[in-house]
Amino acid sequence: MSIPTPRNRGALVAALLLPALVGGVALTSVGDRVEGATDLPAAVVNLDSPVTTGKGEEKTTIAGGRLLAAGLTAPDEDADATMAWRLASAETAADGLADGTYHAVITIPEDFSATLAGMTRNEPEQAQITVSTDGADGTVVGAISRDVGEVAAARLGRQITTTYLAGLYGQTSELGGRLDEAADGADQLADGADQLANGTSALAGGAGELADGAGTLSGGARELSTGLGQLDRGASDLSQGTRSLASGAAQLDGGLAQLGGGADRVAQGNRDLADGASTLATGAGDLADGLSTLDDQTSGLPGQADQLAAGADQVATGVAGWAQVLRGWGTVCSTPAAASFTALCAGTEAALGADGANADALVDGSAQLRDGARTLAGTAPELTAGIGRLSAGATSLASGADELADGADQLAGGAASLSKGVGEARAGSRRLKSGSSELAGGAQKLTGATGKAAAGARELSDGSGRLAEGADELAGGTAQLDDGASRLRGGIGDLAKGLRDGAEAVPRSDAEKQQSDAEAIAQPVVAAVDDASPIEARDSVAPVVVALVLWLGAFTTYLAVPALSPTRLARAGRATRVMAAGLVAGLVVVAVQAALVLAGAAWLGSAPAHPWALALLVAPTVVVAFVALTQACVAAFGERTGWVVLVAVTALQVVASSGFLPIDAAPGVVRTLHAVLPVPLAGDLFDWALNGSGSAAGVAGLLTWAVFGVALSTVAASRARRTSVAAVRREVAAAA
Numbered sequence: 001m002s003i004p005t006p007r008n009r010g011a012l013v014a015a016l017l018l019p020a021l022v023g024g025v026a027l028t029s030v031g032d033r034v035e036g037a038t039d040l041p042a043a044v045v046n047l048d049s050p051v052t053t054g055k056g057e058e059k060t061t062i063a064g065g066r067l068l069a070a071g072l073t074a075p076d077e078d079a080d081a082t083m084a085w086r087l088a089s090a091e092t093a094a095d096g097l098a099d100g101t102y103h104a105v106i107t108i109p110e111d112f113s114a115t116l117a118g119m120t121r122n123e124p125e126q127a128q129i130t131v132s133t134d135g136a137d138g139t140v141v142g143a144i145s146r147d148v149g150e151v152a153a154a155r156l157g158r159q160i161t162t163t164y165l166a167g168l169y170g171q172t173s174e175l176g177g178r179l180d181e182a183a184d185g186a187d188q189l190a191d192g193a194d195q196l197a198n199g200t201s202a203l204a205g206g207a208g209e210l211a212d213g214a215g216t217l218s219g220g221a222r223e224l225s226t227g228l229g230q231l232d233r234g235a236s237d238l239s240q241g242t243r244s245l246a247s248g249a250a251q252l253d254g255g256l257a258q259l260g261g262g263a264d265r266v267a268q269g270n271r272d273l274a275d276g277a278s279t280l281a282t283g284a285g286d287l288a289d290g291l292s293t294l295d296d297q298t299s300g301l302p303g304q305a306d307q308l309a310a311g312a313d314q315v316a317t318g319v320a321g322w323a324q325v326l327r328g329w330g331t332v333c334s335t336p337a338a339a340s341f342t343a344l345c346a347g348t349e350a351a352l353g354a355d356g357a358n359a360d361a362l363v364d365g366s367a368q369l370r371d372g373a374r375t376l377a378g379t380a381p382e383l384t385a386g387i388g389r390l391s392a393g394a395t396s397l398a399s400g401a402d403e404l405a406d407g408a409d410q411l412a413g414g415a416a417s418l419s420k421g422v423g424e425a426r427a428g429s430r431r432l433k434s435g436s437s438e439l440a441g442g443a444q445k446l447t448g449a450t451g452k453a454a455a456g457a458r459e460l461s462d463g464s465g466r467l468a469e470g471a472d473e474l475a476g477g478t479a480q481l482d483d484g485a486s487r488l489r490g491g492i493g494d495l496a497k498g499l500r501d502g503a504e505a506v507p508r509s510d511a512e513k514q515q516s517d518a519e520a521i522a523q524p525v526v527a528a529v530d531d532a533s534p535i536e537a538r539d540s541v542a543p544v545v546v547a548l549v550l551w552l553g554a555f556t557t558y559l560a561v562p563a564l565s566p567t568r569l570a571r572a573g574r575a576t577r578v579m580a581a582g583l584v585a586g587l588v589v590v591a592v593q594a595a596l597v598l599a600g601a602a603w604l605g606s607a608p609a610h611p612w613a614l615a616l617l618v619a620p621t622v623v624v625a626f627v628a629l630t631q632a633c634v635a636a637f638g639e640r641t642g643w644v645v646l647v648a649v650t651a652l653q654v655v656a657s658s659g660f661l662p663i664d665a666a667p668g669v670v671r672t673l674h675a676v677l678p679v680p681l682a683g684d685l686f687d688w689a690l691n692g693s694g695s696a697a698g699v700a701g702l703l704t705w706a707v708f709g710v711a712l713s714t715v716a717a718s719r720a721r722r723t724s725v726a727a728v729r730r731e732v733a734a735a736a
Contacts, residue, residue: 267416308373308377563634569717628706653673
């Protein structure tokens with residue numbers, strides 16, 4: 001073996017540690033992602049509106065959307081948690097699904113509860129929910145989301161079906177009780193039939209009494225004739241009264257005509273009032289807009305007034321100081337020593353004025369300016385507030401004017417309706433006048449009809465005689481009726497017995513039994529999951545991760561260690577020794593890598609199922625096969641081309657490996673590659689040694705690959721050695 005240079009030593013250390021680091025990060029990341037699937041954020045959009053069914057005491061509110069949303073966002077048990085479901089609005093959920101905030105969205109439609117309520121009206125329909133995924137997180141998350149939506153909908157469906165069936169069982173039990181009540185009613189009906197038979201017997205006796213009554217009726221008919229005479233006199237009085245009524249109706253028609261004219265004028269006045277109020281509303285709106293603009297423009301007036309007051313204070317202070325300076329110079333100029341400041345003193349005296357009048361006036365003016373600025377600063381807030389109140393009042397005035405215009409329009413409409421009603425009333429008064437005239441004529445005719453009525457009364461007397469004869473015939477019919485009542489009694493007894501037999505045939509149970517039967521029918525089959533050998537998510541992906549990182553470790557090893565030592569190629573010796581030197585160097589490095597990777601996998605996951613087989617068979621076989629193959633690629637194709645070939649082979653083996661997705665779901669070509677390529681074979685071997693799944697049959701395949709790699713490396717070493725000796729000879733010849 002060649003001695004590594006300091007540069008190669010660093011690459012060698014990196015090749016030793018890199019697979020262990022990559023394997024540890026991969027196992028930790030994959031395990032946390034699988035176990036954290038329940039923390040994936042998802043949204044529930046509940047657009048459903050609860051509905052109420054039934055009446056009175058049977059009135060029920062169905063809130064299916066609320067129940068489904070609560071079952072997802074707040075499950076009864078932690079084991080029922082599937083994803084981190086949250087309630088959201090439709091807009092928020094759509095935005096969240098688009099930007100990745102939510103991985104899935106379940107939308108409950110508006111008519112969800114209304115559709116479920118159809119079961120109570122014998123109109124069952126399937127209620128649907130919508131499961132939306134963005135597809136950005138892969139098919140696994142989408143499949144989980146769809147499965148969760150379907151399972152949640154199925155659970156709610158079973159709950160609703162159970163409730164419906166329990167209610168149906170309760171109604172069936174109630175039907176049995178009502179059949180008992182109906183049987184009792186039939187018994188009572190039979191008693192009534194007995195009473196009917198007794199009544200028919202009494203009816204026969206009543207027929208005789210009817211004959212007697214007919215004689216009495218004949219006497220009453222004679223009295224009726226006397227009464228008709230009195231009616232004739234009353235008809236005459238009625239004729240006179242109806243004439244008076246016709247005269248009053250004529251006067252009413254005149255008054256209604258005056259009322260109709262007044263109603264038209266009122267309607268026109270209210271329309272004019274509505275137009276004026278509308279104009280006022282428009283003007284008030286313009287005033288409100290102007291005052292609002294003025295309010296906006298004067299909003300900064302208080303601050304500006306405060307600044308002006310502050311500036312005026314500064315001016316007054318400066319002017320007072322300046323006046324004192326002038327007076328000081330005036331005092332200096334009055335002394336003999338000021339003779340040399342003639343021009344300055346002249347200017348000072350002009351500025352002071354006579355006895356300092358100019359300076360005093362200037363000081364007083366600056367003080368007045370300061371006082372005025374302070375007054376403005378004090379009143380500015382009240383001014384702006386007043387403008388605001390005035391703007392609000394103008395707005396209220398505009399609103400009131402609009403309401404006044406609306407009221408005036410309504411009042412105008414009412415006046416028009418009044419005018420129309422007055423017209424109809426006038427038509428009624430005319431009809432009243434006409435009817436009263438006709439009534440007067442009818443009353444006159446009634447006077448002549450009373451004579452005819454007297455003749456009818458005499459005919460009534462004759463009819464009462466015939467009535468007595470009919471009463472005798474009635475007595476004979478009541479005997480037949482009595483016989484029919486007896487047969488009715490027997491039929492009702494049979495009805496009562498049938499009702500009682502039906503009541504006994506109706507199944508009855510208590511509320512607990514009804515609930516259990518409904519649950520059994522709603523879900524006749526229940527699956528009990530018994531996982532005899534549960535495997536954690538990290539343990540399930542550990543075999544393929546370990547196989548991949550060891551393959552990458554063998555790859556990186558021959559980036560730091562030469563596949564065929566140049567020094568040994570230059571010496572005389574067999575090609576097998578050159579190949580063996582490179583193979584042993586790689587085996588030492590990859591063996592250390594395997595020890596680190598497997599130790600990390602054991603620390604992060606569970607204890608191996610076959611620890612001795614892992615240490616003495618599986619790991620050595622995998623290390624020898626991987627080192628032999630990677631050495632063969634680099635030795636046969638050269639460093640650059642060999643590395644490219646290794647990268648391509650690595651990608652192909654990743655596609656053909658299992659662990660993340662079932663290999664049975666892959667195309668046939670991928671399944672064939674999985675059965676022959678070294679990394680998938682190593683993954684299956686590690687799965688057997690770590691998790692106890694499968695078998696150790698892959699050892700034969702890996703040993704075959706190892707023999708192939710050794711043979712190819714030997715051939716490459718032999719060819720490289722011949723090339724190297726020829727190159728040396730050429731160099732010697734050139735030197736000579």
